Amino acid sequence: MYEDIGTSVGYRTQRQDVSARFIGLGLVLAMGAAAGSMRWFSRLP
Numbered sequence: 459m460y461e462d463i464g465t466s467v468g469y470r471t472q473r474q475d476v477s478a479r480f481i482g483l484g485l486v487l488a489m490g491a492a493a494g495s496m497r498w499f500s501r502l503p
Contacts (some may be wrong), residue, residue, distance in 0.1 A: 495501075
């Protein structure tokens, strides 16, 4: 029963670049930290 399962059920390995997502998230967090710092130290009205 399990001898031929490899031919009917399989998977494919696919490489995908996800560095742009991490860079974007880092930029958003850095901008949020900068805005929070400016707000904390009363640099913004």
